[in-house]
Amino acid sequence: MYGRRKAKPIGFSNRDIPRRLVSVGVHYIVDLDNVDNDLIVDNDKLTEICNNSLEKGEATILDKMIHHFEPHGLTLLYLLSESHFSMHTWPEHQKIRIDFFTCEQNESKCISVIDHLKSEFESTSMKINILRR
Amino acid sequence: MYGRRKAKPIGFSNRDIPRRLVSVGVHYIVDLDNVDNDLIVDNDKLTEICNNSLEKGEATILDKMIHHFEPHGLTLLYLLSESHFSMHTWPEHQKIRIDFFTCEQNESKCISVIDHLKSEFESTSMKINILRR
Numbered sequence: 001m002y003g004r005r006k007a008k009p010i011g012f013s014n015r016d017i018p019r020r021l022v023s024v025g026v027h028y029i030v031d032l033d034n035v036d037n038d039l040i041v042d043n044d045k046l047t048e049i050c051n052n053s054l055e056k057g058e059a060t061i062l063d064k065m066i067h068h069f070e071p072h073g074l075t076l077l078y079l080l081s082e083s084h085f086s087m088h089t090w091p092e093h094q095k096i097r098i099d100f101f102t103c104e105q106n107e108s109k110c111i112s113v114i115d116h117l118k119s120e121f122e123s124t125s126m127k128i129n130i131l132r133r
Numbered sequence: 134m135y136g137r138r139k140a141k142p143i144g145f146s147n148r149d150i151p152r153r154l155v156s157v158g159v160h161y162i163v164d165l166d167n168v169d170n171d172l173i174v175d176n177d178k179l180t181e182i183c184n185n186s187l188e189k190g191e192a193t194i195l196d197k198m199i200h201h202f203e204p205h206g207l208t209l210l211y212l213l214s215e216s217h218f219s220m221h222t223w224p225e226h227q228k229i230r231i232d233f234f235t236c237e238q239n240e241s242k243c244i245s246v247i248d249h250l251k252s253e254f255e256s257t258s259m260k261i262n263i264l265r266r
Contacts, residue, residue: 024223024226024228024230025221025223025230027162029160029264029266031266062200063198063200065196065198065210065212067195067196067212075212075216075217077196077198077210077212077217079198079200079208079210083208083221084208084210084219084221086217086219086234088158088216088217088234090157090236093157095157097157097158097234097266099232099234101219101221101230101232103223129264131162131262133162133164133230
């Protein structure tokens with residue numbers, strides 16, 4: 001059911017690993033700067049944005065953790081069948097840092113999630129790095 | 134208590150942000166290849182390695198999620214006061230992918246955790262990328 005794993009035999013030699021499997025994961029690293037002052041402290045809205053983005057991308061949420069820091073700041077962590085998604089906020093610096101790590105065969109879901117995030121943060125400076133790991 | 138947040142006023146202009154705060158976080162991205170066949174499927178041992186590494190680095194674990202995939206594979210996610218730590222395994226490709234994201238003032242803890250991981254995986258090919266975000 002959970003698409004990340006394929007029932008392949010373990011323990012085969014490196015020579016048997018297809019060339020494309022030098023990387024098994026793709027990691028979208030999203031840095032938001034100059035986030036709107038009202039939005040950056042609205043933890044409920046930010047959580048809703050993450051939930052909706054993952055739903056749009058048809059990601060499978062297996063578990064979730066939320067922590068509200070004092071005096072402000074939010075950490076969201078989602079354990080996905082596709083790997084994980086995280087958001088951290090630094091309201092005092094108007095910054096949000098997001099990670100979406102997934103296996104390569106699920107990259108289309110990742111792109112869909114990122115596209116939804118772009119629309120939600122359209123007025124915000126967004127830098128995206130993509131690592132193949 | 135939780136070192137990540139400082140009680141600074143929010144909403145000040147960008148001109149007030151000190152130059153060093155162009156980045157608020159430091160992200161250690163650790164890719165392990167050719168992991169020993171016995172270790173890569175030993176989810177209990179891998180969990181113990183992560184727990185011990187975070188303890189050595191004096192990281193503050195606020196919450197934790199574990200998922201064992203079928204037929205094999207492990208995801209560990211730790212919500213830390215310093216941000217987050219994750220591990221994903223692909224036993225069929227002998228690969229482990231680890232992330233430690235923290236705020237810059239806690240980088241020494243991060244280095245200590247990574248040093249412990251190096252000692253635990255000393256016979257494994259380890260590539261480390263460091264992003265300042």
